[in-house]
Amino acid sequence: MSTHHLDARRLLCPMPVIKTQDTIKNLNNGDILSVVCTDPGAEHDIPAWCRINGHKVLDINHANHDITISIEVNGLGSTPSS
Amino acid sequence: MKGGKRHVVYDMNNRAAYKETSTTQKRKAVALISGGLDSMLATRLVMELGIHVEGINFFTGFCVEGHTHAIRKKDKTKPKRNNALWVAEQLGIKLHIVDVIEPYKSVVLNPKHGYGANMNPCLDCKGFMVGKAYEWIKENDFDFIITGEVMGQRPMSQRKDTMPVIQRESGAGDLLLRPLCAKKLPPTLPEREGWIDREKLLDLHGRSRKPQMALAEKYGFKDYAQPAGGCCFLTDANYTRKLTDLWGNRGTRDYELDDIMLLKVGRHLRPRSHFKLIISREEGESRFLEGYRKEFVHLKTISHGGPLALIDGDVNDNDLQLAARLVARYSQGRDADAVEIAIVDKQGISKNVTVNPIAVEDIPGDWIL
Numbered sequence: 001m002s003t004h005h006l007d008a009r010r011l012l013c014p015m016p017v018i019k020t021q022d023t024i025k026n027l028n029n030g031d032i033l034s035v036v037c038t039d040p041g042a043e044h045d046i047p048a049w050c051r052i053n054g055h056k057v058l059d060i061n062h063a064n065h066d067i068t069i070s071i072e073v074n075g076l077g078s079t080p081s082s
Numbered sequence: 083m084k085g086g087k088r089h090v091v092y093d094m095n096n097r098a099a100y101k102e103t104s105t106t107q108k109r110k111a112v113a114l115i116s117g118g119l120d121s122m123l124a125t126r127l128v129m130e131l132g133i134h135v136e137g138i139n140f141f142t143g144f145c146v147e148g149h150t151h152a153i154r155k156k157d158k159t160k161p162k163r164n165n166a167l168w169v170a171e172q173l174g175i176k177l178h179i180v181d182v183i184e185p186y187k188s189v190v191l192n193p194k195h196g197y198g199a200n201m202n203p204c205l206d207c208k209g210f211m212v213g214k215a216y217e218w219i220k221e222n223d224f225d226f227i228i229t230g231e232v233m234g235q236r237p238m239s240q241r242k243d244t245m246p247v248i249q250r251e252s253g254a255g256d257l258l259l260r261p262l263c264a265k266k267l268p269p270t271l272p273e274r275e276g277w278i279d280r281e282k283l284l285d286l287h288g289r290s291r292k293p294q295m296a297l298a299e300k301y302g303f304k305d306y307a308q309p310a311g312g313c314c315f316l317t318d319a320n321y322t323r324k325l326t327d328l329w330g331n332r333g334t335r336d337y338e339l340d341d342i343m344l345l346k347v348g349r350h351l352r353p354r355s356h357f358k359l360i361i362s363r364e365e366g367e368s369r370f371l372e373g374y375r376k377e378f379v380h381l382k383t384i385s386h387g388g389p390l391a392l393i394d395g396d397v398n399d400n401d402l403q404l405a406a407r408l409v410a411r412y413s414q415g416r417d418a419d420a421v422e423i424a425i426v427d428k429q430g431i432s433k434n435v436t437v438n439p440i441a442v443e444d445i446p447g448d449w450i451l
């Protein structure tokens with residue numbers, strides 16, 4: 001298990017979701033990804049993407065205008081296409 | 083290989099190559115999910131017929147999704163959701179969001195089939211997206227593609243004579259199934275091979291939305307998105323005007339993602355052919371535009387509350403004076419005699435000027451894009 005960071009600040013949705021998806025593709029189940037974004041839409045979209053793909057949102061943190069979402073990678077390999 | 087009858091599935095790009103599959107294996111389809119109702123219904127229908135479906139959504143940069151809703155406070159009452167993700171969640175399927183910003187440029191800039199009412203190259207766009215989905219199914223070992231197209235629903239890409247064009251130009255051929263109007267079209271491979279019972283597919287056609295609404299009711303879908311013009315900003319007349327202005331004044335028909343994002347934000351005024359002002363309309367937009375401080379000269383009101391504005395173009399002192407007067411007009415000091423404005427260059431060096439806000443009647447209509 002390892003921890004990874006993704007800076008998606010200034011990106012507008014769905015780019016933070018796409019970056020999260022493309023980063024997670026190269027991680028392993030059990031890894032933690034911490035994504036920092038500024039688009040308020042990401043606070044809704046990234047957890048939605050996690051729910052449908054079987055990953056777990058551990059925490060959402062706000063500091064100034066930064067939103068940090070911690071994700072536990074869980075859903076890799078759960079369907080034929082992953 | 084599992085037991086059962088063997089099928090031969092041809093690769094449309096290389097008809098000599100084929101893969102062998104079995105009828106006992108669950109077939110897999112990828113559905114183009116736009117976030118609207120039709121693709122949601124088409125997907126649900128095919129899932130009901132025992133097919134494993136995953137969604138795919140293409141981000142071109144022009145999609146109506148999220149951005150401005152997220153930036154603008156006035157939209158706080160609207161759900162800040164990405165409709166494609168929402169649809170996938172309602173359906174209980176995976177969604178793959180694919181960034182196609184770069185390859186999509188050639189579709190917008192040089193559409194073989196031209197544009198619709200605005201800058202929307204719908205027919206080329208559909209061919210492009212189905213083509214990308216076709217590449218995806220080959221890479222991911224899926225069997226076919228589904229879309230929510232309905233014959234006669236849209237004037238350009240969903241006509242009886244243009245629907246085969248999408249099949250042909252995308253390369254997907256008869257691996258493209260349109261469940262909502264399949265009975266109006268020749269049987270596709272999934273139907274001919276018996277992966278899908280053609281009788282269970284539909285024959286919707288025309289512009290009426292009533293059958294879709296009835297189906298939504300049947301499936302219990304509520305609160306789905308109903309975009310008026312289309313799925314992207316290219317169908318929007320105001321947006322198209324700003325895009326045409328950008329190209330006209332740059333002397334080149336090209337764009338980067340930041341260009342097309344900025345066209346969605348703020349008030350755009352072009353007082354001179356060599357420069358344009360992008361003026362925020364509220365706090366969320368100011369914060370968004372602030373992110374471009376290193377790429378543009380920007381103006382900010384000091385003495386009064388007011389917007390943040392970016393200058394796109396090379397300007398002289400007279401231009402800066404005019405820009406400051408315009409920014410003052412859109413500030414809380416609009417009726418004051420003097421408004422102090424900071425003009426900040428790309429290095430962050432700031433100089434303050436005091437100006438008299440320009441009168442509304444001195445702003446010609448054609449400055450406002």
Ligand code: SF4
Pocket residue numbers: 202203204205207208239311312313314315316317
């Ligand atoms: S409305 Fe936009 S995204 Fe939809 S088909 Fe037309 S060009 Fe493509």
